[in-house]
Amino acid sequence: MEQLVSIIFIYILIDNFVLQRFFGVCPLLHNSRKIESAMGMSMAMILVMTLATPISWLIHNHVMEPLGIGYLQIVVFVLIIISIGQFIERFLRKNNPNLMQGLGNYWPLVTPNCAVLAAALLVADKNFSFLESIIFGFAAALGFSLALLIVSGIRDRLEVCQVPAPFQGVAITLISIGILSFAFTGFAGMFAL
């Protein structure tokens, strides 16, 4: 149990997927201009990543390794992620079209995403248990969401600032993310697995 809690805190604060590992920077940059976009993207990521990690774990450990087709890992994981995306999309369209509306624009962006694939690959690499893999995906997505929401708030403030012309847009956002990342390094050493 302690292990699981550690995983959550580590991957949100200390080893944040975006701020320390650079996964998911592209969607972060593209979706942080409005808080609504940020919320939508966060929900989408949490949903997909929490599903993707245990499924990847299962297929990697119980199908691919025994069959010796580990070298197809990248292709298979990409297929898994696409399938999850399709499946969720279909499910939501039927059962909760409002949610799909809110998430709708981000769906094509969620699928080919560094963060989701990175999470799946890391889960295959580390020796997590099945439960740990679910928590890992969830925590990584939470970390992404946290970073996304904070950056979105920062960008909101930046809109009313006088940013020098060359810095406007991506440049100043990157610098802001950098400072945020710096702030997060203060969490290092708080938890250990």
Added chain:
Amino acid sequence: MSNSYLQEAWKGVGRENPVLRLVLGLCPILGVSAYLVNGLGMGIAVTVVLICSNLVISLVRGYISHKYRLAVFLIVVATFVTAVDMVMNVYQPDLREALGVFLPLMAVNCVVLTRAEVFASNQPVGRSIMDGLGMGIGFTVALLLLSGIREILGTGSITAVNAVLVEDIFGTNYEPIRMLEEPFGAFIALGLLLALVNAFSRKQNLA
């Protein structure tokens, strides 16, 4: 159809540089730029994947149904990435280990996928190859710039994977800007680099 083949390639390096102007594919750029050699290796790998995937997708562009096109792109790219991974494992295992998880992450690289969708899926093979080449070189140039800044200013020396190539570039009294080697330094360095490029291109437009 106004661009010659050479122009097709050259636009990827300068005017439409995927990283510095189109702002794509930042994840691996940030992740791999701590060391110049890693940046070069990654750039070459991405260029190879770009050319190959653009080639194949352009070849089959008439046969892919609209509904499944994203899936086809992703699978083709993932296949080439896996192939590059295997080749690297045989010939450059140390570099492969240094690149870590960013090598397989090429399979969802924004640059590769965007070029497939926007260009290769409706352009002839020749142009697609040139586009891949140009975008790849542009990507590599941007990556080398960032890696150069980070490693040279951040450590004062250039290292290969297991050996030091050039040492004490600024003399032994140089106090390296260590923060550049940290994750947050990467963000800041890239932000500054982009601002520089923006300023430069503005001057070009105004001139």
Added chain:
Amino acid sequence: MPNNSGSPVMLVVVILVCALVLTGMNMWSEPIVEERELEEHLEALEGFFAGAADYEEVEIDGITFEEVYDEDGEFLGAVASYSVEGYSDYIYYRLAISGEGEIRGIEIDDHDETPDIGGVIEEPEFQEQFEGMPCKEPEDVRDLDVVTGATKSTEPIIKSAGDVVEAFCNEYMD
């Protein structure tokens, strides 16, 4: 131009072709990579046992050992991979015991201990005391000197080393 009929045939064809290509490439690259990894591993084992030519992984009393053989198939000894909880995080080490039942040496693979305090586990002054200890007396191993001020780093290694040699003796020295 792209057809919109939504047929998955092309997708399936693409998947099959890709799988075939990758399988072929794997058949080419896998033996080369395995050979190289074997060589690297043997080089690491040579640090403990000169002339190591082959190894086999076994599990004794829940501890993972690698039996090391020379090119004539002679049993040179075994190397145990073990991990214990140190002060900050887990410490991963390998303990090599010769065919005659004496500790050849210890190697710390990974640790997160404080450099000047717990980091002493990487120093010769700590590691050398293991060398030559007979596996028949695990209590002597467990009695080795803990480093004052770094007890939480050094003691777990010493205590667990005793378990390792005990398992080795039980298996190989009757």
